Amino acid sequence: MAIPSELPIAYAGFPSPAEDYLEQPLDISGYVVKNPPATFYMRVAGDSMLGAGIFPGDLVVVDRSLDAHVGDVVIVSVNGGFAVKRLAISPGGKVFESANPEYDSFPLTSETSVWGVVTFVVHSLVR
Amino acid sequence: MFGHIDCNNFYVSCERVFNPALQGFPVVVLSNNDGCIIARSLEAKRIGITMGQPRFKAERLLREHDIKVLSSNYTLYGDISRRVMDILTTHCKAAEIYSIDEAFVELPIVEKEDLLAFAADLREKILKWTGIPVGIGIAPTKTLAKVANHLAKKAGNGLCCIVTPEAIEAALADFPVEDVWGVGASHAWNLKRAGITTAKQLRDCEDRWVKDRMTVSGLRTVHELRGNVCIPLAERPEPRNEVVVCRTFSQYLQTEESLLPAFAAFANLAAERLRRDKLRAQEVTVFLETNRFNKGPQCHSSVTLELDVATSDTSDLVFYANEGLKKIFQAGHEYKKGGIILSKISPAKFQQTTLFSDAGREDRSARLMKALDEVNATTAELVKFGTEADDSGRAGKAAYLSPKYTTRWADIPEVA
Numbered sequence: 001m002a003i004p005s006e007l008p009i010a011y012a013g014f015p016s017p018a019e020d021y022l023e024q025p026l027d028i029s030g031y032v033v034k035n036p037p038a039t040f041y042m043r044v045a046g047d048s049m050l051g052a053g054i055f056p057g058d059l060v061v062v063d064r065s066l067d068a069h070v071g072d073v074v075i076v077s078v079n080g081g082f083a084v085k086r087l088a089i090s091p092g093g094k095v096f097e098s099a100n101p102e103y104d105s106f107p108l109t110s111e112t113s114v115w116g117v118v119t120f121v122v123h124s125l126v127r
Numbered sequence: 128m129f130g131h132i133d134c135n136n137f138y139v140s141c142e143r144v145f146n147p148a149l150q151g152f153p154v155v156v157l158s159n160n161d162g163c164i165i166a167r168s169l170e171a172k173r174i175g176i177t178m179g180q181p182r183f184k185a186e187r188l189l190r191e192h193d194i195k196v197l198s199s200n201y202t203l204y205g206d207i208s209r210r211v212m213d214i215l216t217t218h219c220k221a222a223e224i225y226s227i228d229e230a231f232v233e234l235p236i237v238e239k240e241d242l243l244a245f246a247a248d249l250r251e252k253i254l255k256w257t258g259i260p261v262g263i264g265i266a267p268t269k270t271l272a273k274v275a276n277h278l279a280k281k282a283g284n285g286l287c288c289i290v291t292p293e294a295i296e297a298a299l300a301d302f303p304v305e306d307v308w309g310v311g312a313s314h315a316w317n318l319k320r321a322g323i324t325t326a327k328q329l330r331d332c333e334d335r336w337v338k339d340r341m342t343v344s345g346l347r348t349v350h351e352l353r354g355n356v357c358i359p360l361a362e363r364p365e366p367r368n369e370v371v372v373c374r375t376f377s378q379y380l381q382t383e384e385s386l387l388p389a390f391a392a393f394a395n396l397a398a399e400r401l402r403r404d405k406l407r408a409q410e411v412t413v414f415l416e417t418n419r420f421n422k423g424p425q426c427h428s429s430v431t432l433e434l435d436v437a438t439s440d441t442s443d444l445v446f447y448a449n450e451g452l453k454k455i456f457q458a459g460h461e462y463k464k465g466g467i468i469l470s471k472i473s474p475a476k477f478q479q480t481t482l483f484s485d486a487g488r489e490d491r492s493a494r495l496m497k498a499l500d501e502v503n504a505t506t507a508e509l510v511k512f513g514t515e516a517d518d519s520g521r522a523g524k525a526a527y528l529s530p531k532y533t534t535r536w537a538d539i540p541e542v543a
Contacts, residue, residue, distance in 0.1 A: 035256070036210075036213065037209075037210035037211070037213040037256055038210070038255075038256035038257065040532075040533060040540075041533075042539055042540045042541065043539050043542070044541075044542055045543055046542075048543065059539075064256050065255065075542055077147040080146075080147065081147075081148075081542075081543060082542040083543040084542045084543070115147075
């Protein structure tokens with residue numbers, strides 16, 4: 001969310017030399033949200049994608065307007081909930097893979113569909 | 128060329144985007160206070176749940192068919208609506224947001240094949256980007272575009288384009304006159320008595336006859352049915368001419384003390400809306416009602432207070448709400464509903480003050496309201512003003528509220 005900051009335009013009655021050069025401060029949503037109406041945020045709850053650098057508690061940015069290609073990390077709608085997986089190809093067709101040997105992959109079917117493509121993961125280094 | 132877009136079962140569709148388990152199941156959404164059914168999925172419609180039905184009346188069907196019940200999550204619906212409307216605004220030449228789930232657009236294209244292709248693409252895009260299924264009707268006027276959309280819905284494919292005179296003729300031939308935009312129940316009744324039952328028949332009526340019975344706006348509707356644009360796209364919303372805040376209380380309120388916080392809250396909310404649109408009000412109407420469905424003495428009382436100076440200051444409006452309440456409150460009644468209506472609305476810019484007003488107070492009030500609005504914008508709970516602090520008795524029940532998936536960090540969906 002952009003919070004326009006108001007720098008004083010006049011210091012003790014004198015105009016600021018920066019007046020004509022002011023720009024908005026950097027806002028991370030400008031970096032991470034490419035298509036606002038199609039962008040959503042989700043919270044990672046499990047460890048199935050550790051190998052992809054996605055940790056429990058992380059925030060993921062999901063863009064529904066992108067087409068999912070093999071190799072993309074996507075949100076899948078499965079079993080009445082959501083999961084974050086990588087779209088892969090197997091001899092039987094497209095599958096959703098985890099980046100953690102503890103988890104099995106499962107196929108793309110009418111019961112499992114791509115909800116959106118994960119474009120960014122935001123990982124906090126401080127608790 | 129105009130397009131009319133409307134979202135299918137909008138509130139239910141919003142809920143399904145974030146809870147895919149609801150797809151394919153009967154779902155209903157309840158009004159404020161969980162009182163009435165205001166949205167139904169197709170499955171719920173088929174079971175026989177009617178629009179606007181009080182919840183308790185549908186209880187048996189809800190239980191028998193295991194229909195999922197949700198409270199209205201307007202925060203979510205408003206956000207999803209904004210997304211859908213943004214897509215329309217950026218993809219079409221011009222857009223008019225008509226309601227939370229309906230819009231008219233202007234399309235620069237003229238060829239039928241191109242129009243259909245464009246509409247199909249737009250529909251797919253909205254579904255993909257937001258998860259919301261919509262129907263699109265395209266025609267040379269807004270009124271005809273609504274006819275087209277209606278047909279699209281009935282046909283089940285969500286797309287309908289009526290551009291040629293033959294197509295329009297065929298569409299209007301057995302289109303019920305009461306379903307024409309601008310023809311309400313009472314006009315429809317009068318028309319049917321005169322033998323007019325279809326849109327085509329209405330279209331073919333004489334201008335003079337229509338104007339006499341349906342006024343000039345009815346005439347505009349008829350001209351639109353004929354393919355003449357009489358109702359242009361309104362890209363900017365009309366400025367408000369009143370602000371209404373009213374609520375049905377979740378339990379009966381019988382004492383003045385129990386009503387004070389409610390009316391303070393109404394005044395606060397109304398003042399917020401005024402300030403958001405940079406408006407002020409000079410008239411405050413306060414009203415109270417008993418439950419009209421109960422036996423026993425009924426009471427609907429109201430009073431209108433004229434203010435010397437138009438205001439949008441919360442403390443002023445809370446004061447007047449209290450004054451009004453004191454005037455109309457009568458002991459011995461079980462009040463079920465109440466509210467305030469602000470009228471004589473004017474832009475905040477052009478304000479006349481009286482000879483006796485205190486200019487310093489204006490300035491202090493403006494700064495206080497700005498601070499109040501800033502705090503309210505960043506915190507989850509609205510800052511409550513004095514008498515409003517006590518919540519009990521009139522806050523809306525919302526026992527089945529889904530999370531605010533897109534506006535609160537604590538509520539965003541979890542992924543395994």
